[in-house]
Amino acid sequence: YCYFVYLYTDYRPLKEATERFLESEAERSVLDGTAELIVRLHENGVLHNDLHMGNIMYGPDNQGGGCGHPFRIIDFNQMSFRDRLSEKQRMDNLKRLSCNLPAYRYILRRYALLAGWNPDETERRGIEIRRKFEERHVVRQKIKAPLKKLVRLFKPKKS
Numbered sequence: 001y002c003y004f005v006y007l008y009t010d011y012r013p014l015k016e017a018t019e020r021f022l023e024s025e026a027e028r029s030v031l032d033g034t035a036e037l038i039v040r041l042h043e044n045g046v047l048h049n050d051l052h053m054g055n056i057m058y059g060p061d062n063q064g065g066g067c068g069h070p071f072r073i074i075d076f077n078q079m080s081f082r083d084r085l086s087e088k089q090r091m092d093n094l095k096r097l098s099c100n101l102p103a104y105r106y107i108l109r110r111y112a113l114l115a116g117w118n119p120d121e122t123e124r125r126g127i128e129i130r131r132k133f134e135e136r137h138v139v140r141q142k143i144k145a146p147l148k149k150l151v152r153l154f155k156p157k158k159s
Contacts, residue, residue, distance in 0.1 A: 011057035011072050018053060018103035030058050031103060033069045035110035042090045042115075050078035052098035087117075095130040104130065 017030035034056060041048065048055065055078075059070040082089070094111065097104055105123055112122035 009057060009059075009072055011059045011070075013054060014056040014058060015053040015099065017058065018099035021103055021106065026061070028106070029061065030069055031106055032110055033058065033071060035107050036114055037071050037073075038094070038107075039111055039114045042085050042093070045082040045085055047080045047082070047085065047089065047093050048073065048076070048078060049080060049093075049096075050075050051093055051096040054098075090115075091122075091125055091129055094126055095133045097130075101127075 014030070014034060017027040017034075021027040021031050037056070038051070055073060055075045057072045057074065059072075061068045062070060085093075094108065097107060099107070105127070108123045108126040109119040111117075112119040115122075
């Protein structure tokens with residue numbers, strides 16, 4: 001048996017903020033908070049192995065300025081825990097953020113500042129790691145699609 005437990009939330013998906021962050025200071029503060037959240041997770045040895053915009057939700061700014069947005073992380077059964085994360089593990093985890101490139105670059109730079117890293121180098125490395133990740137994903141999809149068709153063709157029909 002399997003159980004699914006959930007709690008209703010009126011928090012908004014992070015994807016909304018990533019699409020409008022260039023137009024709004026409020027949305028930029030959401031991305032600032034996102035970077036801060038991920039830095040804190042990483043500093044505590046937490047990797048969310050399905051780190052994408054749909055798995056991070058944010059609520060209204062509770063502090064009336066700055067980054068006072070509360071966050072909720074969903075699909076946390078995908079998390080793994082370590083004593084300490086290397087810079088490579090952190091960067092590999094960040095590549096999974098599925099937002100548009102300008103928002104991704106913004107989050108990378110903010111992450112670097114909070115982590116005490118060089119923002120230019122972090123942005124360059126992050127973009128390169130993400131590009132390779134996306135290329136591998138495309139290749140896997142091209143391989144999987146014909147295999148899925150074959151499975152459907154030979155799958156017994158339900159009576």
